[in-house]
Amino acid sequence: MTGFDSFAMVDWSGGNDTGLSERKDAIWAGVVRKGRAEEPTYLRNRKIAEQWLHDLIADEIASGRRLCLGFDFPFGYPKGFARALTGSDDPLRLWDWFESRIEDSPKANNRFDLAGEINRRFGGKGPFWFNGLRRGIDGLPKNKADYHNPFPERRCVELNPETKGSFTCWQMGGAGAVGGQVMTGLPVLARLRRAFTGQISVWPFEPLDTPVAFVEIWPSLTLGAGPKDRIKDAWQVEQVALSLAGMRPEELANHLNVNAAEEGWILGVSQRKPDIAPPPLRNDCFALPAGVSWTPVDDALALLRQRLTVVVPVETIALPQAMGRILAEDIIAKRSNPPQPNTAVDGYGFAGAMPEGAQVMPLHPGRAAAGIPFDGTVPHGHALRVLTGAALPAGVDTVILEEDVTVQDGHIAFRGPLKQGANTRRAGEDVSAGDLVLSAGRRLTPADLALLSATGIAKVPVRKTLRVAVLSTGDELIEPGDKAGPGQIFDANRPMLLSLIDRMGFQPVDMGRVSDDREDLRDRLNAAAEKADVILTSGGASAGDEDHVSALLRQAGAMQEWRVALKPGRPLALGLWEGTPVFGLPGNPVAAKVCTLIFARPALGLMAGEGWQDPQGFDLPAAFEKRKKPGRREYLRARVRDGRVEVFASEGSGRISGLSWAEGLVEIEDGARHIKPGDIVRFIPYGSFGL
Numbered sequence: 005m006t007g008f009d010s011f012a013m014v015d016w017s018g019g020n021d022t023g024l025s026e027r028k029d030a031i032w033a034g035v036v037r038k039g040r041a042e043e044p045t046y047l048r049n050r051k052i053a054e055q056w057l058h059d060l061i062a063d064e065i066a067s068g069r070r071l072c073l074g075f076d077f078p079f080g081y082p083k084g085f086a087r088a089l090t091g092s093d094d095p096l097r098l099w100d101w102f103e104s105r106i107e108d109s110p111k112a113n114n115r116f117d118l119a120g121e122i123n124r125r126f127g128g129k130g131p132f133w134f135n136g137l138r139r140g141i142d143g144l145p146k147n148k149a150d151y152h153n154p155f156p157e158r159r160c161v162e163l164n165p166e167t168k169g170s171f172t173c174w175q176m177g178g179a180g181a182v183g184g185q186v187m188t189g190l191p192v193l194a195r196l197r198r199a200f201t202g203q204i205s206v207w208p209f210e211p212l213d214t215p216v217a218f219v220e221i222w223p224s225l226t227l228g229a230g231p232k233d234r235i236k237d238a239w240q241v242e243q244v245a246l247s248l249a250g251m252r253p254e255e256l257a258n259h260l261n262v263n264a265a266e267e268g269w270i271l272g273v274s275q276r277k278p279d280i281a282p283p284p285l286r287n288d289c290f291a292l293p294a295g296v297s298w299t300p301v302d303d304a305l306a307l308l309r310q311r312l313t314v315v316v317p318v319e320t321i322a323l324p325q326a327m328g329r330i331l332a333e334d335i336i337a338k339r340s341n342p343p344q345p346n347t348a349v350d351g352y353g354f355a356g357a358m359p360e361g362a363q364v365m366p367l368h369p370g371r372a373a374a375g376i377p378f379d380g381t382v383p384h385g386h387a388l389r390v391l392t393g394a395a396l397p398a399g400v401d402t403v404i405l406e407e408d409v410t411v412q413d414g415h416i417a418f419r420g421p422l423k424q425g426a427n428t429r430r431a432g433e434d435v436s437a438g439d440l441v442l443s444a445g446r447r448l449t450p451a452d453l454a455l456l457s458a459t460g461i462a463k464v465p466v467r468k469t470l471r472v473a474v475l476s477t478g479d480e481l482i483e484p485g486d487k488a489g490p491g492q493i494f495d496a497n498r499p500m501l502l503s504l505i506d507r508m509g510f511q512p513v514d515m516g517r518v519s520d521d522r523e524d525l526r527d528r529l530n531a532a533a534e535k536a537d538v539i540l541t542s543g544g545a546s547a548g549d550e551d552h553v554s555a556l557l558r559q560a561g562a563m564q565e566w567r568v569a570l571k572p573g574r575p576l577a578l579g580l581w582e583g584t585p586v587f588g589l590p591g592n593p594v595a596a597k598v599c600t601l602i603f604a605r606p607a608l609g610l611m612a613g614e615g616w617q618d619p620q621g622f623d624l625p626a627a628f629e630k631r632k633k634p635g636r637r638e639y640l641r642a643r644v645r646d647g648r649v650e651v652f653a654s655e656g657s658g659r660i661s662g663l664s665w666a667e668g669l670v671e672i673e674d675g676a677r678h679i680k681p682g683d684i685v686r687f688i689p690y691g692s693f694g695l
Contacts, residue, residue, distance in 0.1 A: 014076070041249075080267045133147065167222075334443050501596065541577075572598055622687050624685065636674065648681075
């Protein structure tokens with residue numbers, strides 16, 4: 005197979021026309037030709053998208069460029085489905101089957117009706133579920149309450165640990181679902197194949213020996229939401245196209261070497277070793293662009309965000325053990341909260357609004373309490389004693405507080421007016437069954453556990469906790485409590501970094517300290533790579549004679565020394581050791597902490613599965629004066645007193661006491677600045693880093 009000249013990625017949508025203005029949840033396409041990326045293209049509906057695809061394919065073929073064209077929906081269904089509908093295991097026959105039956109226009113399509121028609125062939129309870137229309141459809145369940153699937157729930161590729169969080173093709177709608185995309189997307193691909201007969205191959209069903217290859221790629225499995233000022237789908241199609249274009253031909257050929265003739269496969273997901281995650285980063289992932297040697301802080305952060313990805317697998321655990329863990333999938337409510345209408349106060353319930361003035365009403369015998377519902381119907385014009393949290397009995401939709409009521413001789417008296425529905429809670433007014441409760445990437449809080457429990461969630465899919473090894477280097481270091489000789493200092497970095505990692509919600513792995521002996525350091529890095537997902541070292545990250553961390557990483561062919569334009573902490577060594585990312589931090593404790601907070605913290609969060617987290621800063625008046633030259637961003641140890649930001653008296657990077665004194669950092673932008681008392685500065689509390 006020859007290489008490709010052009011790469012394109014399409015984020016599909018099963019919804020209706022999204023209008024003239026660019027927006028999310030639409031169809032987006034990204035193209036890279038000869039290594040050059042074009043602006044992502046907004047395609048407001050499938051008719052426009054089909055014409056755009058037709059023109060793209062025609063242009064690439066006419067220009068003699070070989071095109072790899074990716075789509076983000078399944079090309080096949082679980083085993084047996086194609087034969088059940090078409091009499092053949094050939095998934096491309098199924099494409100034609102859908103193309104002959106799907107009726108699609110910019111404003112409507114019949115995908116839900118077709119799903120119901122298919123379900124009725126198999127008993128009317130599955131395999132498809134979720135009806136996004138307001139009218140009922142015979143055979144198509146709205147949820148999985150009475151659901152039965154005669155086929156496997158997922159394709160083999162979706163059982164792979166790397167695809168945790170993917171949606172089954174049987175779900176026809178809802179946040180993240182792909183079922184509607186499949187039914188509306190395959191007919192378009194079928195027509196394009198007919199329009200360019202013999203010019204398009206479909207991976208992995210056909211040999212890729214034609215000018216155009218259709219491939220299945222799911223950006224959401226490997227990419228986050230992207231920059232805040234970009235539409236996620238637009239950013240993702242651009243990044244996928246760039247990633248494909250940046251692969252060596254043999255590397256892409258290796259990814260395409262899979263066997264999935266009936267169900268299809270997702271490009272980039274390992275097939276031969278499903279229990280072993282691929283290396284999270286390539287050896288050149290930290291390489292700076294050609295000609296760049298001095299890296300601004302924002303550029304360094306952007307490079308880390310672009311080139312790192314999730315490195316930890318998924319596990320399902322019981323809800324009580326999930327505190328602080330990171331969700332691996334979106335969570336959908338199994339039950340509404342409240343599950344039924346109930347009373348918000350202690351009082352008396354009846355039906356309907358009450359006009360202004362005195363009201364007298366006979367009291368019906370019995371009462372309703374939380375967990376003890378009233379068995380019966382309250383007659384119209386009568387009231388019933390109700391307690392907070394009680395399910396509203398039949399014949400009750402309004403409650404008056406007991407403090408506003410006089411009770412005597414089997415009657416109640418109160419003064420109106422009172423609106424219908426007063427002092428009651430609607431079923432599902434907080435969360436309805438089927439709603440998205442929490443999104444993938446969220447670190448669970450105690451309040452989240454309450455919400456999940458209330459909506460019927462007993463187990464949650466979470467990322468395994470990221471393991472972060474911490475290693476101190478240097479002949480001069482000794483343990484606190486040991487007798488210090490001439491030139492020796494106590495290791496302050498390791499206890500600080502280990503506690504930082506723990507407070508951030510990751511699993512610290514103490515790898516001790518190692519002397520300036522290259523072979524000892526090699527052995528310790530080998531041990532750290534076996535025990536952890538990421539390695540943090542302090543010391544030895546520059547280019548001097550005793551900077552063995554950077555020397556070993558350079559020998560391994562996987563080291564980049566970033567001269568970051570910040571103070572403190574300019575040198576930052578980044579690389580891979582045995583496939584494990586290494587952050588080589590400065591040996592100075594102040595610089596080590598600043599680099600950990602500014603660079604390692606968001607990178608670790610991304611690798612842990614919670615996405616890139618920018619720290620929250622606050623604009624506050626300064627209580628200090630500071631002159632700063634242009635060229636480097638500066639971070640000062642700071643705290644807030646009486647609404648004004650104070651900074652530590654000395655900027656010396658050896659003053660560890662300033663770290664303890666401070667409660668956060670003041671960030672001073674890259675340019676020149678003369679800060680006077682009362683000027684506004686950006687204060688980032690340590691709490692914004694998860695501390």
